[in-house]
Amino acid sequence: MRCSHFRWGTGVIAAVGHGCLGGAGYQLALWLGLKWPPRSRFMVLHPLSTRRIIHIDMDAFYASVEIRERPELAARPVVVGGRADGRGVVAAANYIARRFGIHSAMPTATALRLCPRLVVLPPRHGVYAGVSRQLHAIFGRYTPQIEPLALDEAFLDITASERLFGSAEQIARAIKQAIRDELALVASVGVAPNKFLAKLAGDVDKPDGFVVVTEEGVERFLAPLPVSRIWGVGKVAAQGFERLGIRTIGQLRHYPPQLIREHFGNSGEQFLRLAQGLDERPVVSEQEAKSISNETTFTADISNRRVLRDWLHALTEQVAWRLRAQQLKGRTVHLKVRLADFTTLTRSHSLESVTDTTAEIWQVVQTLFEQRLMHPLPAVRLLGVGISNFSPPPPRQGDLFAAVDEGRQRRIDTVLDEMKARFGQGVIRRGKAPPAE
Amino acid sequence: MKITINRDSILKPLQVVSGVVEKRQSLPILSNVLLVVEDLKLTLTGTDLEVELTASTSDLQANGSGEITLPARKFMDICKSFPETSSTLDILIEENKAIIRSGKSRFTLTTLPATDFPSSEKVTAAREFIVTQATLKHLIEQTHFCMANQDVRYYLNGLLLEMNPTLIRAVATDGHRLALSEQKCEIKSGDSTQIIIPRKGIMELNRLLDDADTNCTVQVNPNYVRINLGNTIFTSKLIDGRFPDYERVIPKGGKKIVTANRELLRQGLLRASILSNEKYRGVRMNFSPNLLRATVNNPEQEEAIEEIDINYQDEELEIGFNVSYVVEALNSIKSDEVEITLMDPNSSCVITALGDDSSRYVVMPMRL
Numbered sequence: 001m002r003c004s005h006f007r008w009g010t011g012v013i014a015a016v017g018h019g020c021l022g023g024a025g026y027q028l029a030l031w032l033g034l035k036w037p038p039r040s041r042f043m044v045l046h047p048l049s050t051r052r053i054i055h056i057d058m059d060a061f062y063a064s065v066e067i068r069e070r071p072e073l074a075a076r077p078v079v080v081g082g083r084a085d086g087r088g089v090v091a092a093a094n095y096i097a098r099r100f101g102i103h104s105a106m107p108t109a110t111a112l113r114l115c116p117r118l119v120v121l122p123p124r125h126g127v128y129a130g131v132s133r134q135l136h137a138i139f140g141r142y143t144p145q146i147e148p149l150a151l152d153e154a155f156l157d158i159t160a161s162e163r164l165f166g167s168a169e170q171i172a173r174a175i176k177q178a179i180r181d182e183l184a185l186v187a188s189v190g191v192a193p194n195k196f197l198a199k200l201a202g203d204v205d206k207p208d209g210f211v212v213v214t215e216e217g218v219e220r221f222l223a224p225l226p227v228s229r230i231w232g233v234g235k236v237a238a239q240g241f242e243r244l245g246i247r248t249i250g251q252l253r254h255y256p257p258q259l260i261r262e263h264f265g266n267s268g269e270q271f272l273r274l275a276q277g278l279d280e281r282p283v284v285s286e287q288e289a290k291s292i293s294n295e296t297t298f299t300a301d302i303s304n305r306r307v308l309r310d311w312l313h314a315l316t317e318q319v320a321w322r323l324r325a326q327q328l329k330g331r332t333v334h335l336k337v338r339l340a341d342f343t344t345l346t347r348s349h350s351l352e353s354v355t356d357t358t359a360e361i362w363q364v365v366q367t368l369f370e371q372r373l374m375h376p377l378p379a380v381r382l383l384g385v386g387i388s389n390f391s392p393p394p395p396r397q398g399d400l401f402a403a404v405d406e407g408r409q410r411r412i413d414t415v416l417d418e419m420k421a422r423f424g425q426g427v428i429r430r431g432k433a434p435p436a437e
Numbered sequence: 438m439k440i441t442i443n444r445d446s447i448l449k450p451l452q453v454v455s456g457v458v459e460k461r462q463s464l465p466i467l468s469n470v471l472l473v474v475e476d477l478k479l480t481l482t483g484t485d486l487e488v489e490l491t492a493s494t495s496d497l498q499a500n501g502s503g504e505i506t507l508p509a510r511k512f513m514d515i516c517k518s519f520p521e522t523s524s525t526l527d528i529l530i531e532e533n534k535a536i537i538r539s540g541k542s543r544f545t546l547t548t549l550p551a552t553d554f555p556s557s558e559k560v561t562a563a564r565e566f567i568v569t570q571a572t573l574k575h576l577i578e579q580t581h582f583c584m585a586n587q588d589v590r591y592y593l594n595g596l597l598l599e600m601n602p603t604l605i606r607a608v609a610t611d612g613h614r615l616a617l618s619e620q621k622c623e624i625k626s627g628d629s630t631q632i633i634i635p636r637k638g639i640m641e642l643n644r645l646l647d648d649a650d651t652n653c654t655v656q657v658n659p660n661y662v663r664i665n666l667g668n669t670i671f672t673s674k675l676i677d678g679r680f681p682d683y684e685r686v687i688p689k690g691g692k693k694i695v696t697a698n699r700e701l702l703r704q705g706l707l708r709a710s711i712l713s714n715e716k717y718r719g720v721r722m723n724f725s726p727n728l729l730r731a732t733v734n735n736p737e738q739e740e741a742i743e744e745i746d747i748n749y750q751d752e753e754l755e756i757g758f759n760v761s762y763v764v765e766a767l768n769s770i771k772s773d774e775v776e777i778t779l780m781d782p783n784s785s786c787v788i789t790a791l792g793d794d795s796s797r798y799v800v801m802p803m804r805l
Contacts, residue, residue, distance in 0.1 A: 353738060395717040397759060398801035399612050400686040400785060 052168035055190040055198035058152035059207035062092035084108040157283035160422040196279035218277035223250030293386025301379035315385040320358040329354035333364040336384030347372040354391040438503035444524035450492030454483035458509040469506035489672040504551035563658040566624040574646035576607035579618035585611035592678030601629040618796040638673030691778035697747040699775045703767040705743040709733040710760040712741040720760035725753045757805035766798035
């Protein structure tokens with residue numbers, strides 16, 4: 001599970017659709033009193049800075065779900081993870097356990113040494129996936145633009161929803177409250193004009209965080225944060241900044257950019273942009289993705305093969321879950337390993353036919369890991385698992401009568417779909433349809 | 438009342454009417470067959486409340502007249518069990534039972550009163566016309582396989598019969614494909630009439646009709662159709678709905694014409710269909726000058742390719758179809774050569790016999 005010691009990333013090759021609407025859409029928009037053309041969909045025409053992105057991350061997700069069902073554990077240090085005798089690792093720790101210095105990926109045996117009273121529960125992935133679906137249902141009330149990062153973490157683009165549901169801050173509060181009321185769980189929420197800032201905002205005040213970064217407040221928000229908070233700044237880059245005497249993002253902003261570029265090359269450019277609070281990556285909902293992958297960077301490099309396998313399994317679980325959630329099936333499985341010296345190894349294998357089962361994907365990941373890499377493996381700083389080569393959409397039998405009305409109906413459908421994609425499912429209904437609950 | 442009848446004489450009408458008597462009926466009386474003896478004539482009636490079949494015979498000796506209902510299935514099984522040709526049955530109807538005797542056998546069956554039998558109201562005929570059985574049978578056989586089955590568009594779960602002054606036409610469609618067949622015939626009544634006969638009625642009617650040139654009388658009112666086939670009368674409720682405007686979906690002006698040997702094409706597609714996806718049944722048909730290449734894939738990545746000689750001079754065109762729809766159309770066309778008219782990959786095609794468009798099959802493509 002995600003916790004502040006680790007940085008989860010999401011690799012998604014996106015194909016962002018730019019819909020083009022005809023005159024009917026304009027008419028409909030006029031009628032509904034909407035601006036036309038819609039703002040953020042046409043990214044070329046409108047500044048990205050007008051976006052409103054929410055980052056939602058559940059606090060100690062696995063542990064919280066378990067404690068929710070066994071309230072007597074609430075006041076005790078609890079971790080979800082593998083057994084101590086099996087060289088298992090901690091997958092999630094509640095905040096009481098964290099006070100003992102326990103964190104994710106720590107061997108359970110070590111955790112028990114730090115806190116002998118620790119309650120160790122075996123993970124129940126099926127249960128967490130179920131809660132995750134409920135979470136997504138809550139998100140879906142406000143926007144269909146949801147980019148899941150993990151079972152319990154997602155970006156939401158609510159730029160287009162503000163008009164319908166209130167300001168970004170109000171929407172974020174409503175979501176946080178709904179999670180508390182309906183799921184009895186606590187989320188940390190960040191609201192900002194882009195993904196980078198939203199994630200930072202969600203992280204700074206954890207647990208039970210709620211941080212809004214406005215465009216005017218970006219500089220004030222970023223300045224005191226350590227440079228290690230910047231996406232892509234790992235151990236090596238952090239040492240580089242250290243040598244330049246740069247500790248905070250504020251200091252980086254005032255450093256001569258040319259020197260940063262010389263020092264860090266291409267990534268220097270990215271660091272500078274992020275330090276300015278600029279990040280243009282769109283929120284990519286799963287339907288648009290050409291591949292699904294999850295990766296994780298470790299705070300401390302790992303060389304223990306058993307621990308790496310456990311991480312790979314967790315990553316596989318996440319990828320497979322996302323695949324199934326989107327009702328996709330993929331054929332090509334990817335493994336990504338970045339070594340301590342930043343050498344990145346990628347391996348992939350294509351199956352005979354498409355799959356969405358964890359077991360089948362895991363089989364391939366294992367084989368790739370065990371047989372296609374040299375062992376013993378040097379220390380690893382990043383692991384990633386991905387799947388691509390999705391099956392083509394199923395054949396669609398045309399309808400004789402629909403084909404005749406098609407011109408007209410297709411225009412209506414296009415407009416409705418575009419509106420729903422921007423504002424959520426509830427925004428518009430046909431006159432004939434029964435009222436929504 | 439007592440009747441004496443030859444085994445074969447009663448079995449034939451009994452088999453005709455028992456087609457609509459379903460085994461498991463919600464109303465007990467619907468499992469029964471109505472037996473009426475009047476003026477030396479025996480009439481049997483079976484119904485499922487939608488379709489009613491009546492068959493009669495005069496080949497009997499009757500003592501008195503009367504009416505009663507008997508369990509259809511058992512009555513038929515008993516009659517059938519006697520030796521063919523030679524057997525004679527005595528049927529005695531008493532208060533609450535019927536006694537069937539033949540040779541040394543004796544069966545006692547329970548009965549239900551005839552007054553409880555839901556016989557259809559008289560078809561106060563708004564229109565009446567005469568066609569040959571062969572014409573009706575031909576129209577049904579050419580089209581019935583395209584009827585929808587339990588579609589929410591209830592008006593597609595049947596066959597459209599359209600009577601025009603000089604033309605009778607049958608149309609069936611399930612929304613994916615459409616069959617239209619027409620026959621010239623003089624109908625001696627004013628303007629045209631459209632009726633939709635439900636699927637089950639069409640299946641029964643097809644079973645009853647024969648290829649003979651004997652005439653049958655068709656009576657139509659807004660709720661019922663009654664077809665008198667001589668000794669058998671078919672009555673069916675009509676589907677109360679508006680059949681879609683089928684003329685609209687028959688493409689006109691398709692320029693790309695393919696002609697092919699029907700049997701070669703049919704065999705090739707049938708072979709290829711072995712490897713088609715069982716659910717979608719897709720076939721990719723690539724038409725190029727004088728060559729059709731039909732490709733079929735399934736989820737197991739297996740593939741079948743058939744190359745079929747055709748007559749085609751236009752530009753290359755690839756179009757996907759449900760292979761069953763094409764094969765079924767080719768099955769019902771009887772000529773040696775067929776003509777397929779195409780427009781583009783997203784538009785429907787028309788399949789007819791070469792030089793004879795009295796039966797037309799419109800098939801909508803499948804996006805593969």
